[in-house]
Amino acid sequence: MNMKRITAALAGLSLIAFAVSAKAHGSMKPLHGGVVTMVGETVVELVRAPKGVDIYITEEDEPLAATGFSGKLIVTAAGAKAETPLAAQAGNRMSAPGLKILAGAKVVVALTAKGSGAKTLASFTVK
DSSP states (O other): OOHHHHHHHHHHHHHHHHHHHHHHTOOOSOSSSSEEEEETTEEEEEEEETTEEEEEEEETTEEOOGGGEEEEEEEEETTEEEEEEEEEOSTTEEEEETOOOOTTOEEEEEEEETTTOOEEEEEEEOO
16 A cells, blocks of 8 residues: 555544544533533533523433532622532432522532542533
8 A cells, every 4th residue: 555545544544533432422412401511521411490400410421320429509690609509319410499590600510429529510601
C-alpha cells in the first residue's frame, strides 16, 4: 500500500472510533422535558416542574439509583445564593419539592456518591 492509502485508512478508522466513543457516553437528549449536561460519564437532567425541581442522573444511558447519592442544589439569582437539599426518590430521580428557579438563575447540582464519596458538580443557566 502506498502512504496516501495508509493515511486515508487510518483517518477513516479514527472517525469511526470517535463516533463510537461519543455514543458510548450516553444520550444528551432530555428524557423528562428538562435541560441536560454531562459531567465526565454522568448525564444530569434538570427539570423545573410545577411542584418543584427534579434531577435525573444516568451513566451511559443507564439510570443511576438516586438512593446511592446525597445532593443539593445551589441556586444563584439576583446576586443571592441559596442551597436546597435534594431528596432521593424512586429510580434515578432526586427532588427539591417546592423550589422555584427563575429564568436567568445559575444552578449547580452537587452530588456525592454515598459509597465512594466521589463528587459530581453539574452547572446550568436556566432560560
